[in-house]
Amino acid sequence: MIAFSSVAFFLGPILVGLGLVMLAPCFLAWEMGSADLGAFLISDAATMATAATLILATRHHKPVLRIREMFLLTNLAWFMVCLFGALPFVLSQTVGGLTDAVFESVSAVTTTGATVLSQLDQLPKDILLWRSTMQWIGGLGIIGLGAAILPYLRIGGMRLFRTESSDLSEKALPKTRRVLSRLLLTYLILTALCAGSYWVAGMDAFDAINHAMTTVSTGGFSTHDKSFAFFESGRIEIVGVLFMLLGGVPFMLYLPILSGHPTPLLRDSQVHTMLLIYFGAASLLAVWLVATGQMESVSAFREAAFNVVSIATTTGFVSADYMEWGALAVMLFFFLTFVGGCSGSTSGGIKIFRFKIAFVMFRETIL
Structure with missing residues (x-):
């Protein structure tokens, strides 16, 4: 039997986190005198009220998570974050209705990047x-x-922790919390560095913060309809390439760096393979752009690198209309969408790790 109280025990703090984060657009709406302030306040109040109800109802409960509770917690967490995250879109009447609001919210939370919104600049x-x-x-x-x-859950091929049972025991919880806190710190540091780099490269503070969040998460939402083509800046594109690559790296490899040990990241074969694939694809595309007379060598490699990394990491930023680059570019981008980044990163796609496993199995069984 599923222990629903254990699931509710963890859902409360998750919604508290969402409610706290929602205060940022609340403050911005208040500062700008936006008509959307009421929508955000109501959304935040509903989120926090639900969180408080769950926390109070389970305050004396000792949680025990087994596999079935973990599956339920994972699904309910995503569902509730998407649902409450859609409230500001509905209440502000930014989108056509509840369906569009939920679509926008789910696309954001899953870092898919599809949108129902247009005229972003307005x-x-x-x-x-x-x-x-x-x-x-x-x-x-x-x-x-x-x-x-x-x-x-014994799935995914990533054994970050080892316990004697499938339960999230008292012994395992502190270790999990330590790792999660360090991952959060890493995520915050990367986001701050990305925002600062974008600002130095020429973005204003608002664009820098927004694009930093969607770059590190490899989600691809922009504040402009033209995406990165709006800025017409090579420096901004270079910053984008760097942090999209960092978003495509396994985040567990960043943890030793916090302790002054970068060796695991530098020696990781999955990262090496990712960089090799991206560099090869960007070089091929750059040669094509130069050979067809569309760009000069330096700008060709920069544009090729930006769009290759963006497509391969499933970020989705664009700096040009690559449909005009010819059949080779379109075909190359099509195949890169399946590649993705590394396992344990924010990127999508099949992931480099799975391709490496498939290659090893093919080599040992066929060749």
């Missing part, structure tokens, strides 16, 4: 900030899920 800044924040939350959630839940 939308209120508080709504744009909430879209980016939702995507940032989604990227963090993917990392947290991989670190805290999947190892206990």
